[in-house]
Amino acid sequence: MNDAHQAVNLCPGDEPPSGLPIVLVSAVALVDADGRVLVAQRPEGKHLAGLWEFPGGKVEPGEPPELALVRELKEELGIDTAASCLAPCGFVSHAYEKFHLVMLIFACRKWNGRPVGQQGQPLRWVRVPDLFKLDMPPADRPVLGLLQALL
Ligand SMILES: Nc1nc2c([nH]c(=O)n2[C@@H]2O[C@H](COP(=O)(O)OP(=O)(O)OP(=O)(O)O)[C@@H](O)[C@H]2O)c(=O)[nH]1
Numbered sequence: 805m806n807d808a809h810q811a812v813n814l815c816p817g818d819e820p821p822s823g824l825p826i827v828l829v830s831a832v833a834l835v836d837a838d839g840r841v842l843v844a845q846r847p848e849g850k851h852l853a854g855l856w857e858f859p860g861g862k863v864e865p866g867e868p869p870e871l872a873l874v875r876e877l878k879e880e881l882g883i884d885t886a887a888s889c890l891a892p893c894g895f896v897s898h899a900y901e902k903f904h905l906v907m908l909i910f911a912c913r914k915w916n917g918r919p920v921g922q923q924g925q926p927l928r929w930v931r932v933p934d935l936f937k938l939d940m941p942p943a944d945r946p947v948l949g950l951l952q953a954l955l
């Protein structure tokens with residue numbers, strides 16, 4: 805056991821603040837009746853184009869994260885849901901080259917409508933163990949562990 809007065813360095817990899825802007829994103833694990841999760845392929849021309857992601861997007865200033873996600877799900881997938889249908893799962897914090905991403909992850913099992921990529925982005929329903937085989941953004945890896953534990 806650690807002596808309370810003893811200096812310990814538990815996090816030797818910690819670095820000083822990077823000065824990168826923080827970007828807050830809300831994203832969702834949309835879960836169907838078979839326990840599969842929806843992923844979308846990021847459109848051409850966007851950061852990390854071609855990778856499979858959890859639908860969602862940037863939280864606007866003053867916007868509650870749940871409402872940002874309800875808005876994004878309408879814009880990106882054409883489905884309707886509500887803040888009360890979003891269960892917080894966790895978050896990831898990841899430094900990209902030009903910004904630091906803080907992404908809140910919600911699970912959602914109730915929505916109206918059939919998800920269709922509104923910018924033509926391909927969609928796939930994937931079992932959680934199979935998510936590990938997909939090409940996803942580097943920030944998303946810890947999310948898979950979260951989903952494995954929770955779903
Ligand atoms: N939606 C989403 N964004 C992710 C994931 N993983 C990840 O690193 N991101 C990053 O989070 C950032 C913001 O996401 P976004 O591009 O969906 O934002 P958005 O829908 O508001 O798009 P816009 O800025 O073109 O309007 C992007 O740089 C994206 O690469 C993920 O699983 N889902």
Ligand SMILES: [Mg+2]
Pocket residue numbers: 859860861862876880
């Ligand atoms: Mg988006």
